[in-house]
Amino acid sequence: MTTRPTVSGSGLTVRYGGSPALDNVSVRLQEGVTGLLGPNGAGKTTLLRVLATAVPPDRGAFTVLGHDPGTGAGRQEVRRRLGYLPQNPGFHPDFTAFAFVDYVAILKEFADRSARHREVRRVLDAVNLSEVRGKRIKRLSGGMRQRVALAAALLGDPGLLLLDEPTVGLDPEQRMQFREVIAEAGRHRTVLLSTHQTEDVAMLCQRVIVMAQGHVRFEGTPAELTARAAGRVWSSTERDPQARAGWRTGLGTFRNVGDPPQGADLLEPTLEDGYLLALDAQSVEAMSA
Numbered sequence: 001m002t003t004r005p006t007v008s009g010s011g012l013t014v015r016y017g018g019s020p021a022l023d024n025v026s027v028r029l030q031e032g033v034t035g036l037l038g039p040n041g042a043g044k045t046t047l048l049r050v051l052a053t054a055v056p057p058d059r060g061a062f063t064v065l066g067h068d069p070g071t072g073a074g075r076q077e078v079r080r081r082l083g084y085l086p087q088n089p090g091f092h093p094d095f096t097a098f099a100f101v102d103y104v105a106i107l108k109e110f111a112d113r114s115a116r117h118r119e120v121r122r123v124l125d126a127v128n129l130s131e132v133r134g135k136r137i138k139r140l141s142g143g144m145r146q147r148v149a150l151a152a153a154l155l156g157d158p159g160l161l162l163l164d165e166p167t168v169g170l171d172p173e174q175r176m177q178f179r180e181v182i183a184e185a186g187r188h189r190t191v192l193l194s195t196h197q198t199e200d201v202a203m204l205c206q207r208v209i210v211m212a213q214g215h216v217r218f219e220g221t222p223a224e225l226t227a228r229a230a231g232r233v234w235s236s237t238e239r240d241p242q243a244r245a246g247w248r249t250g251l252g253t254f255r256n257v258g259d260p261p262q263g264a265d266l267l268e269p270t271l272e273d274g275y276l277l278a279l280d281a282q283s284v285e286a287m288s289a
């Protein structure tokens, strides 16, 4: 793609005392859905918070749609152009879905009441919640609550949507419905989706970033991440001590990733295999060699 990136940043560093939560990270995001994978504590939430202008980076800079949040005026422009769904959106359980999204719209300074209500109905419709908009949030399922939060993030049709682990706690059917809504939201805007689910990435994302210990370990397409594991996944009857990671499968055999021994029984790689290899510092060096 040759279009101008929605987000362009480099050298992004955030310290909370000890080792950095984000260490000299460069990021470029374009239209479509980019998955952000990484183990707990990798720095995913910190990166999203930085891009959402909630945490100023200690070092580095970035722009969103050409605006620099390092200045007061730029920050305001960026905030008008982004939607952010944090990890634990604070709901008031007695609010109805409509009242909650309307409340967020008021905070987002939609002044005219009837235009604001039109916008609230529009975003609730976009996440397929029109029929339950009068229901109290405490009566909604987990999947519906997540869609209420997503509706609030879609207010004002933001060019950049930041979603922090939105599929956590959803059952498979809810997750599928939620993925569909995200895919639709990503058709004409830039979405950064933090997740622990490699399936979310395989099914939904055009691009993927893998982070570990505050660093970006991989950036590319899901197919490229999977391809990193080609010839590096094998089956064995006993745990292979040479493997970077290995686990027993439902068949009773072990699935291993790493550098296979001579004559190993090679398996078709998955995105998860590529992800596990990308987490490994040594294999990252090998990748970029």
Ligand SMILES: Nc1ncnc2c1ncn2[C@@H]1O[C@H](COP(=O)(O)OP(=O)(O)OP(=O)(O)O)[C@@H](O)[C@H]1O
Binding pocket: 016, 020, 021, 038, 039, 040, 041, 042, 043, 044, 045, 046, 047
């Ligand atoms: N407000 C904070 N104060 C101190 N340390 C923090 C703070 N926020 C994050 N950290 C630390 O920064 C590192 C990165 O955390 P972050 O929440 O960004 O990771 P994450 O990839 O989102 O993890 P998870 O998947 O568990 O949400 C961790 O070591 C975490 O303990």
